[in-house]
Amino acid sequence: MPFRIRQFLLLVMLLCCVIIGMRVYIEIAADKRPEGVGPAQEVPGQLPKFVLNDIWGEPTPISKWSGKPLLINFWATWCAPCRREMPLLQALHNEQPENGxxxxxxxxxxxPDVESYxxxxxxxxxxxxxQxxxxxxxxxxxxxxxxxxxSVLAGADGQILTVYVGELAGEQIAAMATISAEYASGRSDLAAVRERLREL
Structure with a gap:
């Protein structure tokens, strides 16, 4: 095998090892991150406008779901805590007609990784x-x-109710749904809702 080809193959193998090592390190770091870091201290006021592609490559504005309470969850396939909480989010999604x-x-x-997962x-x-x-x-x-x-919880009016860093437990998601419903019905005002969610 010519020397240049051997050099090229060696470089490709080295690059692959570096990429794999970085992914393993990131996943281990995600696992060691404290679970349920908690609500952020500073809650932004209004849901910002943004557009990202969906899994079919279609640009999708977050305003597509305007008028509905939203639970926006940032995640990654290599993040073990993300994967653990996603079945709970799926259960919440399945109950959507009830909690809105x-x-x-x-x-x-x-x-490709997202599609596979x-x-x-x-x-x-x-x-x-x-990315x-x-x-x-x-x-x-x-x-x-x-x-x-x-995770970000926003009311149907676009007001951000809380932002939460870390893995959500089932009881926290249930509490978010309950408090969100109270806010939607007018039984709790914005300040009270944000304070209660801060304590989760």
């Missing part, structure tokens, strides 16, 4: 996908770096 919350996932990941897991709520653009969207809510999973 629209779940929207935003994958900060590569589309969705096919394997049976997730049926809407998923938007991006740098999805990271930029997460920054609109105050997320810095790879703090995944990361």
């Amino acid at each position: 919350i629209q779940v929207v996932g935003i994958a900060i990941d590569w589309l 969705i096919a394997e897991s049976g997730i049926s709520y809407p998923i938007l996908v991006g 740098e653009d999805a990271m930029a969207v997460s920054g609109l809510f105050g997320l810095e770096g790879l703090g995944l999973p990361f």
Whole structure:
């Protein structure tokens, strides 16, 4: 085999090892991140406008679901806590006619990996996908770096009720649904709702 070809193959193998090593490191780091870091201290006021592609490559504005309470969940296929909470989000999505919350996932990941995971897991709520653009969207809510999973709860009026960094437990999701319903019905005002959600 010519020397240049051997050099090229060696370089490709080395690059593959570096990429695999980085993915393993990121996944281990995600597993070691404290679970349920909690609500962010600063809650943005209004849901920002943004557009990301869905899994079919169609540009989709978040305003597609305007007029509905939203639970937006930032995740990635390599993030173990993200994968653990997604069945709970799917259960919430299945109950949508009762609680009115629209779940929207935003994958900060590569589309082929996202497509494979969705096919394997049976997730049926809407998923938007991006890399740098999805990271930029997460920054609109105050997320810095790879703090995944990361969830945003917004009212039907577009007011952001809470942002939460870390893995959500079933009881937290249930409480979010209850408090969101109280806000939608007018039984609780915005300040009270934000305070209660901050305590989750």
